[in-house]
Amino acid sequence: MDIFEGAMGDKLRKAVLAVVALLALFLGVQSVAGIAGLRYIGAGLQATNTIYISGHGEILAVPDIATFTFSVVSEKSTVAEAQADATKRINTIANYLDGAGIDKKDTQTSSYSIYPQYEYSQIVCIAYPCPPGKQVLKGYEVRQTTTIKVRDTAKAGELLAGVGDKGATEVSGLTFTFDDPDAAQAQARDKAIADAKQKAQELAKELGVRLVRVVSFNENNYGGPIYYAKGEALGMGGTDAMPVAAPEISTGQNKVTSDVSITYEIR
Known part of the structure; x- marks a missing residue:
């Protein structure tokens, strides 16, 4: 009888240990998954309160x-x-x-x-x-x-x-x-960004919010017309x-234009 009870006790202890091990493994997996899920959600967070502003800038420059x-x-x-x-x-x-x-x-x-x-x-x-x-x-x-x-x-x-x-x-x-179109384009872009910033600040003031950060930026630009001289014999x-x-040839001025779009997070 003692031998039988001892054998049953060993089996019971092993069963309990197995259940505990499985439970610990399950909880560990769930914890890792939870942490990974939190990291993913945190990485994917995006600003929910935003305003979208466009700006325009142009300069007139003498071609060289x-x-x-x-x-x-x-x-x-x-x-x-x-x-x-x-x-x-x-x-x-x-x-x-x-x-x-x-x-x-x-x-x-x-x-x-x-x-x-x-x-x-x-x-x-x-x-x-x-x-x-x-x-x-x-x-x-x-x-x-x-x-x-x-x-x-x-x-x-x-x-x-x-x-x-x-x-x-x-x-x-x-x-x-x-000869260096990028220099003229940069000047037009600076004006476009300044225009967008001013509009954003004015709108934020009217809405009673503050600008937090730039969420996105996009630029569409073109160099304006290239001037062609009228040819004769x-x-x-x-x-x-x-x-x-x-x-007699007149160089005139070329218009260089830049249009930007900026999205701001607001609070």
């Missing part, structure tokens, strides 16, 4: 860079002749630009193309039905286009006339912009053309 393009077009009976003529005129213009103080890094060949040129030849009709006409190769056209950056905008008009006088067939695309067509006076 002018750009334009010119093309040399040569039509000859063979590709070699057309290329030789175009190259000669391009070199003449390049020497002129170098003498005018334009750095080689500010000149870039935008495109270079060679196209066959055809003309339609109608066969004399002496009996019906008349034979169809045909395309006859008459030569080749070589076209080279170059983009020029002018750092002294006051010389833009002089250079437009100069490249035309030295052999450019076409001169176009005069625009005025900024500049005596283009080679050195045989009569030189013309440089056109």
Whole structure:
């Protein structure tokens, strides 16, 4: 009987210990899950009381860079002749630009193309039905286009006339912009942020609350219009053309704009 009772006692103690161990494990898991849940909830907390404010800023700045393009077009009976003529005129213009103080890094060949040129030849009709006409190769056209950056905008008009006088067939695309557009954009952004801050402070005062912190910020900006000078004939067509006076070019001012959106937490 004592042996039986001892065996039953050992089994009971083991059962109790097993239950206690399982209970401790369960409580431990629940505690860890609870802590993790609290961390997650805390990390995901967001401001519930907010106001959304937009601000606008703009500046007018005088452009410090002018750009334009010119093309040399040569039509000859063979590709070699057309290329030789175009190259000669391009070199003449390049020497002129170098003498005018334009750095080689500010000149870039935008495109270079060679196209066959055809003309339609109608066969004399002496009996019906008349034979169809045909395309006859008459030569080749070589076209080279170059983009020029002018750092002294006051010389833009002089250079437009100069490249035309030295052999450019076409001169176009005069625009005025900024060498460092980020600097102008930063000034406009500062004004936009100041505008938003002022609006937020005024609204907070009217609502009887205070601004706590910035919850979010967004910026939408654009550089405003780029001004294009009105182009006119500049005596283009080679050195045989009569030189013309440089056109008067006005750089004007470019508008740089920034729009920002700021969300503030309030209390």
